[in-house]
Amino acid sequence: MTLRRRVMLAMVALVALFTAIQGSLAVLSMHDQEDDLVDDLVLAETRRLASRVTQDGTDILDDDIHTLLPDDYQAWWVGPDGRAIPAPLPKSLEKLPSGPHIDSAEGGEYHIMIMPVAGGHLFVRYNAARNEDKVQLFALHVFLLALVVIVLAAWIAHYLAGLLIAPLEKVAQLLDHWAPASEPGAISAQDEEQRVLDAFERVQVRWEHGLARERERFADIHHEIRTPLAALRTDLEMLQMLDQRRPGPAAPPGSDAAFGPRLQRAMSTVDAIAGALESMHSLQTGRNASVENVPLSVCVADAWASLGELPTARALTLSNEVDAQACALVDRQALMAILRNLFRNAAEHAAPAILLVRFEDGQILVSDNGPGIPAQDMPFVFERYYRGRLADTSEPRPADSSNEYERGLGLAIARQVAEANGWRLTVGDAHPKGTQFRLSF
Incomplete structure (x- = not known):
């Protein structure tokens, strides 16, 4: 049975029940x-006849009883001795x-x-058969009227059920078109509700x-990137060892030979990429990451x-306090992923400025x-792809800005990583000006 028919029958049943109750009450009241x-x-x-009997005596009942009472009436007078006039009293x-x-x-029914x-x-008795x-x-008449009302209700219910079920039928048609049955030639269910449930089940399986x-x-991707990153870090470490063992005076700053700090920064970058991969892998798989006692000042410097x-x-x-x-x-x-995104956000949107990091x-x-962040943008800074300050600015985009941060993903990723670890990341105004992010463990 289709959902439309079930709705129609339910509406007709309610009308029939209401009509039956009202009709029964009307007949009982009548x-x-x-x-x-x-x-x-x-x-x-009885009072009229009692007045005549009192005035003219009981004999009038025997002589003129038919003229004293209307049709369907009967009367008897019974004396103290049991004598009944004009005829014996019915048992x-x-x-x-x-x-x-x-x-x-x-x-019959006698009053x-x-x-x-x-x-x-x-004794006066009236035959109420005509009543x-x-x-x-x-x-x-009430029964016939009830039938007419129920038939009319069935017609109206059919129309109303069509109006009520029409949106669900459209949803079922759209879902059938979007997620058709996988088996060729499969027959869709006639019930709109079942069609929607089947389509949602197919969508869930596909999702x-x-x-x-x-x-x-x-x-x-995680597997393929980790291997070259490990090889790259090994090569960087070997280059750093060779640089440290090279004899001779230290190279002046800016010369080709002064690449020791660059090697160290390259290794930090490789470690950051590897750490970001591990963090995203933890978010993707839902597994709990390993925790350790981390020196926060070192994390800030590394980030x-x-x-x-x-x-x-x-x-x-940077002012690391x-x-x-x-x-x-x-x-x-x-933690490194969150700090990197916060620092990158400050470089993209707050600079030139001083970035102060404290632990309190x-x-x-x-x-x-x-x-700072405009008040109208403050509630949305953690939404993915929201870039209110960058989009509203009239200044040209820096040539080295990455697409990821221009699209408003940095703060969204930071909030997601914080929530995945049970932390709380909020934003507010700094004093006297600027922006302040709070990361609560």
Whole structure:
């Protein structure tokens, strides 16, 4: 059964239930009103007849009973000695006390009134068959009206169900077109709900397969990059050893022979790339990275050195005020990834400026005295591909700026790495000017 038909049947069932309840209440109310009205009529006739009997005597019941009462009425007077006028009292009335009664013993419905009159009791009985027929006719009319209402409700429910299910049918059609059944010739379910569920299941399977392929591709890239990086670092270490063993006076700064610091910076860069790969691999696979007691001042210096010539080219100066004894039990590669992205962001957007790094109350504070972040951009700086300050500036883009940071990925990656390790990275204004990032462990 389709969802449209189930909705239609549910609406018709509700209307039918409501109509049945209302019709039943109307018939019961009509029946009660009919009984009350007949009782009032019988009481009025009994009082009128009792007045005549009291005035003219009980003999009038024997002589002129048919002219004294309307059609469908009967009357008896029973004296103290049990004598009944004008005829013997029916057995069903003999033991009834004074007052109104309803008797259905003789196949019909009779309304009875018993009243003390002239030393005896006056019995008046009315045959309410015609009134009951009218009540039954009313019930038949209510039933026919209920059928008409239910049929009309079914037609309206069919139309309304189509309106309600139309969006779901469109979704089912779009999903069928987007994620068709993998088996050729497969017949789609007729139920809209089942079609949507089947399509979502196919989309989920496709998404899981795509995610698995992405993970395999990332694992392959990770494997392929680690091997040449290790070889490159080994070669750099050998070159550094040869440079240290070379005899003769030290080469003047800037000469081709003064490449010892460059070798050290190249090794730091290789280590930074390897660390970033490990951090991203941890995020991709969801495994917990190894933590260690890390000297924070050394991490700050290494992260700064990994940027190479970028800070100098942008006129960004580092002021590392982290205590040399300050340590934290953290994943070093993750911390390095966050610091590199924060330093790179300062070089890209805050320079020329001074970058101040401190460690206070279990938090690393990275502050600059640059132009700061506009208030309207502050809530969005950690969103991927958001680059409000860079996009709004009228200054030309630096030629050596990387596409990754121009696209607004640096701070998003930093926030993602922090959250993956259970840390908290926030941003605010520095005083008297500039921007301050807080990394809480």
